[in-house]
Amino acid sequence: MAEFKTAIKENGNVSIINLAGFLDAHTASSLESEFTKLIDSNRYRIVVDFKDLAYISSAGLGVFMAYIEKIRDNNGDIKLSGMSDKVFNIFDLLGFPLLYEIFKSEEEAVNKFKEINSSEK
Amino acid sequence: MIKNSKLQLFLSLIILLAVYKLSFFASDSYTLVLINDTLVIASIWILSLFIMGKIKEKNPAPLSLIVNIGILNAFAFFVITFSDALMSGVFERVDKQNLDPGIISTLVSLIYVLIFFVFLTYVLMSFRELFFYKQTKNMRIYFQTMLVFILLSCLSESVFSGTEFAYIRTTFFVVSIILIVVNSIRISWIAFINKKEKLSLLALSVIISALFIVNLVNSYADGVHGKLLVEFSPALNQFSILMLIYGAAYFSFLFFTTMFHIPTADVYDRKAQEVSSLQYFSKLITEVLDFDDLAETVTDITIKVSSADAAWILMIENGNNKTIAIKNAAYVDVDLINQYLFSSKKINNITDTVIYSIDDFVVRSGLSEKYGGILVSPLRTHNNVKGFLIASRKNELIFYEEDKNAIKTFSDYASVAIENSRLLNESIEKERLEKELDVAREIQKKILPSEVPVLDKLSVSSVFIPAFEVGGDYYDFFETGEDKFSFVIADVSGKGISAAFIMAEVKGIFQTLSRIIDSPKEILIKANQVLRETLSRNSFVSALYGSIDLKKEKLFLARAGHCPVLLVRNSKAIEFKPAGIGLGLSGNEFFARTLEEQEIDLLDKDTIILYTDGITESKNTELNDYGDKRLSEIAIENADKTADFIVKKIINDVTVFSSSHSQYDDITLVILKWKQKII
Numbered sequence: 001m002a003e004f005k006t007a008i009k010e011n012g013n014v015s016i017i018n019l020a021g022f023l024d025a026h027t028a029s030s031l032e033s034e035f036t037k038l039i040d041s042n043r044y045r046i047v048v049d050f051k052d053l054a055y056i057s058s059a060g061l062g063v064f065m066a067y068i069e070k071i072r073d074n075n076g077d078i079k080l081s082g083m084s085d086k087v088f089n090i091f092d093l094l095g096f097p098l099l100y101e102i103f104k105s106e107e108e109a110v111n112k113f114k115e116i117n118s119s120e121k
Numbered sequence: 122m123i124k125n126s127k128l129q130l131f132l133s134l135i136i137l138l139a140v141y142k143l144s145f146f147a148s149d150s151y152t153l154v155l156i157n158d159t160l161v162i163a164s165i166w167i168l169s170l171f172i173m174g175k176i177k178e179k180n181p182a183p184l185s186l187i188v189n190i191g192i193l194n195a196f197a198f199f200v201i202t203f204s205d206a207l208m209s210g211v212f213e214r215v216d217k218q219n220l221d222p223g224i225i226s227t228l229v230s231l232i233y234v235l236i237f238f239v240f241l242t243y244v245l246m247s248f249r250e251l252f253f254y255k256q257t258k259n260m261r262i263y264f265q266t267m268l269v270f271i272l273l274s275c276l277s278e279s280v281f282s283g284t285e286f287a288y289i290r291t292t293f294f295v296v297s298i299i300l301i302v303v304n305s306i307r308i309s310w311i312a313f314i315n316k317k318e319k320l321s322l323l324a325l326s327v328i329i330s331a332l333f334i335v336n337l338v339n340s341y342a343d344g345v346h347g348k349l350l351v352e353f354s355p356a357l358n359q360f361s362i363l364m365l366i367y368g369a370a371y372f373s374f375l376f377f378t379t380m381f382h383i384p385t386a387d388v389y390d391r392k393a394q395e396v397s398s399l400q401y402f403s404k405l406i407t408e409v410l411d412f413d414d415l416a417e418t419v420t421d422i423t424i425k426v427s428s429a430d431a432a433w434i435l436m437i438e439n440g441n442n443k444t445i446a447i448k449n450a451a452y453v454d455v456d457l458i459n460q461y462l463f464s465s466k467k468i469n470n471i472t473d474t475v476i477y478s479i480d481d482f483v484v485r486s487g488l489s490e491k492y493g494g495i496l497v498s499p500l501r502t503h504n505n506v507k508g509f510l511i512a513s514r515k516n517e518l519i520f521y522e523e524d525k526n527a528i529k530t531f532s533d534y535a536s537v538a539i540e541n542s543r544l545l546n547e548s549i550e551k552e553r554l555e556k557e558l559d560v561a562r563e564i565q566k567k568i569l570p571s572e573v574p575v576l577d578k579l580s581v582s583s584v585f586i587p588a589f590e591v592g593g594d595y596y597d598f599f600e601t602g603e604d605k606f607s608f609v610i611a612d613v614s615g616k617g618i619s620a621a622f623i624m625a626e627v628k629g630i631f632q633t634l635s636r637i638i639d640s641p642k643e644i645l646i647k648a649n650q651v652l653r654e655t656l657s658r659n660s661f662v663s664a665l666y667g668s669i670d671l672k673k674e675k676l677f678l679a680r681a682g683h684c685p686v687l688l689v690r691n692s693k694a695i696e697f698k699p700a701g702i703g704l705g706l707s708g709n710e711f712f713a714r715t716l717e718e719q720e721i722d723l724l725d726k727d728t729i730i731l732y733t734d735g736i737t738e739s740k741n742t743e744l745n746d747y748g749d750k751r752l753s754e755i756a757i758e759n760a761d762k763t764a765d766f767i768v769k770k771i772i773n774d775v776t777v778f779s780s781s782h783s784q785y786d787d788i789t790l791v792i793l794k795w796k797q798k799i800i
Contacts, residue, residue, distance in 0.1 A: 025590075025616050032659075054744075057786075058614035062659035065706055069658065086746070090734075094663060094682035095702030098715050 003027075006034050014045045014113045016106060020052035023060035031060070035067045044076020047109040051082035056090055064100070077101070081109040127171040134164040135235065142227050142353075154279045158356040162275060165242055165360065172239075172246045183254055183310045184318055186247045187325055187375075194332040194368070197240050201339045204233070204346040234353050241364045248371060254310045263307075267300035271363050275356035297363055305371040308378050315393070316386035323379045330372030337365040388523075395426045395527055402534055412542035416446035419510060419535045424448055426531065427524035429496065429512035434535070435459055436500075436508035450513065454488050458495065458513065467497070468509060474498040474529040476520045494519035498532035502540040510535055554617075561591040561621035568621075568628050574598050576606060578671055582764035583791040584772050586735075592787030593620030594733045595627055599635040604671040607635050610683065610731045610791060611664035611704075619660075626655065627662055641666040641679035642718035645701065649681065649712045652705040661705040665731065669723070674795075676721040676729070682706070684737065687730035687753055688721065689760045694753035697721065727795040728760055728767065735788035736771070739779040747778050764794040 004027035007018045015038050023031060038046060048064070050056075068078055081103040083091065091097065103109040138160050176186075252264055274293035281290040314322070340347050340362060350358040382389070402422055420432040431450035436443045442463075447455050461484045462468040467477055477495040479485050485492075494514035499506045510532040514520060565587060573581040585594065593613030601607055609631050613623040630651055634644045644666050652662060665683035669676050678686060682703025688695045699717035706712075732752070739747040755774050759767045768790055775788065 028659075058612065058661070058663070059616070059659075062614050062661060065661065066657075066659035093684060093734075094661070095700070095706065095715065098700075098702055098711075099707055 004030060006031055008034060008038070011110050012114070013043070013117070014047060014110050015043045016047045016049055016110065018049045018052065020054075022055045023053060023063075024055070024057035025059035028059045028063050031063050032066065035063065039067065039070060042074075044071045044074040045113045046071065046076065046078045047106060047113070048078060048080050049082045049106045049109075050080065050084070050087055051106070053084070053087055056087055061091070061094060061096070064096075068099075077113075079103060079109040079112060081106045125171065125174075127167055127174065131164060131167040131171060134160060134167060135231070138164060139228065139231055142231065143224060151280065154355070158276060158279045158354050161354040161357050162272065162360075165238060165357075168238060168242045169246055172242055173249065176246055176250050181250075182314075183251055184314065184322060186250060187322065187329070190244055190247050190368070191325055191329045191332070193240050193243055194329055194336065197237070198332050198336055198339075200233075200236060201336055201344075201346045204349070205344050230349055230353060233349060234357065237350070237357070237361060241361055244364050244368055248304075248367060251310065251371075252304060252307060255313055256307070256309055260307060263300070263304055267297065267304055270297040270300055271360065273297075274363065275359045278359040279355040294359075294363075298366060301363065301367045302370050305367065305374045308371075308375055311375075311378055311382055312389060313393075315390050316383075319379055319382055319386050323376065323383065326372045326376040326379060330369055330376060333365050333368035333372060337362065337369055340365060391426065391523075391527075395530075398422045398426055399530065399534075402531070412538065413445065415535070415538040415542070417448075419531055419538070420446040420448040423510065423512050423528055423531055426527040427496070427512060427520070428514060428518070429520075429524065429528075430515040431455075431490075431492070432510070432512040434500070434508055434510055437506065450492075451489055454490055454492065457484060457487055458492065458511070462495070462497065462511070471497060471499055472501075472506075474525050474532065476525055478519050491516050493517040496520045496524060496528055498528050500532055500536045500539055502536055502543065507536070507539050557618045558589070558591055561618045562587055564618075564621040564625060565591055565594075568595060568624050570597055574600055574606070576600075576671070578674075578796050579606060579669065580764045580794045581791070582768045582794075584768050584789070586772070586784065586788040588616075588735070588784050588787050590616040590785075591618075591621055592616060592733075592735060592785075593624055594735060594787035594789040595624045596731070596789055596791055597628060597631060599632070601635050601639075605639070605668065606671060607641075607666070607668040608731065608791065608793070609635075609664060609666045610733065610789060611662050612683065612733045612735075612787075612789075613662050614660045614703075623656065623660065623662065627652070627664070631666070639668065640718065641668050641677050642716055645679045645681045645704065645716060646709065646713045649704045649707075650709045653707075653709060653712075656705040661703040663703045667729075667731075669793075674723045676723055678719045678721065679716060681712075681716065684732055684734055685749075687732075687749070687756060689728040689730065689753070689756045690724060690726075692757055692760060694757055696749070696753075723795045725796045726761070728756060728764075729793040729795070730756055730767075731789075731791040731793075733787060733789040735784075735786040736775055736790060738786060739775050739784070739788070740782045741778055742781045744782075747775055751778070764792040767794075768792050 004019075004021040004023055006020075009016050009018070017031070017034055019031070021027070035046075038044075064078060071078055079101045080091070082105055083102065088102070091102065096102070101109070101112065103112065141157065141160060181189075249264065252260070270293055274290070274297045277290040277293050281287055311319070311322075340350070340358075347358070350361055402418060416434050420434060423429055423432040431448060433447040433450065433455050434445050436445060442459065444452075444455055444459060458479070461479060461481060462477075465481070467475070475497050477497065478493055479495060492513045492515055496512045498510040500508040500510060510528065512520070512524075512528055569585055570583075573583055581598065583596065585596070593615060594611070595613065596610040597608070599607040611627055613620045613627065615623075627648075630648050631644070634647050638644045638647065645664065648664065656662070661682070663682040663684075665678070665680045665686065667676055667678045667686070678697055678699060679701060680686075680699050681701045685696045685698035688697060697719055699719045701716040702712055730752070737747055737749050737752060751774065752771065755771055756767060759770050762770070771790055772788075
């Protein structure tokens with residue numbers, strides 16, 4: 001299949017992973033390594049932005065499941081944002097909205113983390 | 122006895138010459154002198170051909186030819202020097218014209234002359250061989266012209282000597298000398314010998330050219346040797362003089378040429394080494410497929426072509442560094458230098474070959490050998506740096522630009538080698554993968570029901586089209602009681618053999634659970650419990666379980682993350698999508714809490730459509746999905762037909778829609794038609 005790219009940016013203590021292209025069994029490993037990197041550097045507040053993602057397969061969905069427990073055990077979370085209807089339908093079918101918070105935009109997802117930040121203080 | 126025809130001919134000529142000499146011991150007659158000279162020249166000619174053949178047979182190196190000339194020359198020197206003392210007694214009558222010198226004298230002088238025959242002819246033929254050795258342009262004409270003039274000069278010696286045409290003789294002589302000088306300059310083979318040989322050549326050429334000059338002077342001196350040759354044949358004497366001049370000229374030029382080559386001999390040697398190594402290496406690349414062997418060769422040659430004392434390759438694989446093919450260095454030193462290169466950020470982003478020197482005192486003092494200069498060359502394939510070729514010099518020495526270029530060439534070759542071995546591994550991997558997929562497809566085929574159940578109130582039809590990579594679709598039917606019929610459709614995440622194994626597990630779970638539990642919801646909860654424990658965290662299974670009570674005409678439905686059920690009734694498609702998370706995605710408590718079960722009363726002619734996302738995500742050229750809308754439309758259109766017909770129709774439509782796009786996922790379609798059994 002076509003290409004898949006990830007880009008990471010930081011906003012305070014929130015890390016944002018931007019996904020672009022096709023996330024499937026063949027490209028899932030590159031997203032896995034991004035998660036591993038973030039967890040290794042103790043960054044557990046992660047927003048995954050789907051704005052530029054064209055397609056996600058079941059193997060792509062599996063990546064989110066692989067890390068969520070460890071992240072939540074460390075007081076963090078993965079929040080999802082910017083999904084197209086098509087991508088959302090795939091998540092929805094599997095019941096992901098019950099497992100993850102899904103936001104319209106990246107900012108909303110980041111703000112949600114910030115709220116938690118301020119309430120902790 | 123003597124097989125060589127040229128040698129036979131030569132000996133015949135010599136015998137003829139001996140007979141002639143005995144008959145006409147001295148004569149002033151032009152005709153007789155000419156016959157004499159012609160016989161001599163013919164003998165030399167035949168001997169030349171014989172010696173040429175012998176030289177060609179052995180194909181000696183230039184240096185051994187030179188040595189041979191030197192030995193013969195030294196021998197000739199002694200013969201000439203002692204000719205006065207040894208032969209004057211025998212030849213006291215030589216001076217006196219028109220006197221028969223006697224058989225013994227004639228034969229002795231013949232043998233003496235024969236020595237010079239061989240010596241001079243060997244010298245000429247050696248020069249011929251040297252002249253053509255490694256000659257790039259066709260210079261044959263120069264050499265042949267020279268031979269012609271030498272011949273003319275020899276002949277004219279007897280014919281015109283003492284006449285008014287003496288100037289012709291002189292002209293031929295001068296032209297011959299000019300041509301000899303011209304041909305002596307062409308010493309192209311000198312570039313192809315190594316420094317050591319050049320040094321010995323320098324000494325040899327001085328000695329040999331001196332010998333030639335001495336012999337030449339001696340020939341002109343008023344001694345027995347000169348007289349004897351002139352007496353025997355004026356042409357032979359002339360030939361002797363010309364050959365000695367040729368020798369003196371050639372070896373003088375050789376001396377100077379060699380001298381000028383000495384300062385650059387090292388560079389020549391290294392370049393020659395580089396070229397031959399390159400040839401050897403490029404051959405090796407195509408023949409040797411084992412990367413480790415190639416790596417050894419790369420470091421080996423690196424040391425040969427550059428002034429490096431040590432070399433090794435640092436491979437970067439998945440972020441890990443691995444040092445291989447270390448040459449002439451201790452592992453601890455290599456490790457220390459590698460660490461130094463990384464810590465000083467010298468190695469991280471280089472794209473070209475770079476020269477460094479270890480300027481960190483702490484690092485230097487830690488090394489067991491005094492490494493100073495470091496040269497790093499990246500090994501790249503498709504712009505990805507796969508490793509580095511590193512070379513080092515000891516004793517405070519640094520690397521220069523030539524080393525850089527030479528090593529760069531080899532690192533480029535090494536990059537190609539890495540790429541080759543990678544491609545090879547890839548093709549092996551591909552083959553393995555294909556075999557694996559064959560196994561996976563076989564497993565899948567065995568797991569799926571081989572035939573559809575036949576029931577009174579329900580007709581069932583199904584189609585499964587596997588994707589090349591095995592998508593992990595699974596469906597099954599269970600006739601668990603007299604008036605109970607259950608079905609399951611599932612999709613395992615991932616592909617290939619791992620998906621096939623999960624499918625097998627899933628089949629086992631549902632086969633067992635369908636016998637003990639009635640409720641679809643309870644079955645899915647139990648299935649989640651088992652799969653949550655056994656599945657790895659990044660895999661899951663979407664499933665839809667339905668159970669039909671044939672007596673009560675009710676369908677019970679629970680969905681764990683799978684595609685919804687389509688029910689076509691009265692030309693309308695109703696989507697049933699009870700809430701539920703995919704199996705294995707969450708803990709059982711949460712899963713159970715969020716899972717719904719739906720109950721549907723079945724009506725006559727109801728069409729129940731079960732499918733996997735392989736259908737709705739089938740893509741056309743524009744990468745648009747087939748989608749559930751098209752699916753329901755075509756189902757509505759054909760709602761009054763049999764289950765088999767609707768299945769065919771939908772699959773047909775999906776196939777036409779996605780004909781230009783390869784099938785990426787398994788396609789599964791199951792259609793249940795309530796009470797429309799055409800009997």
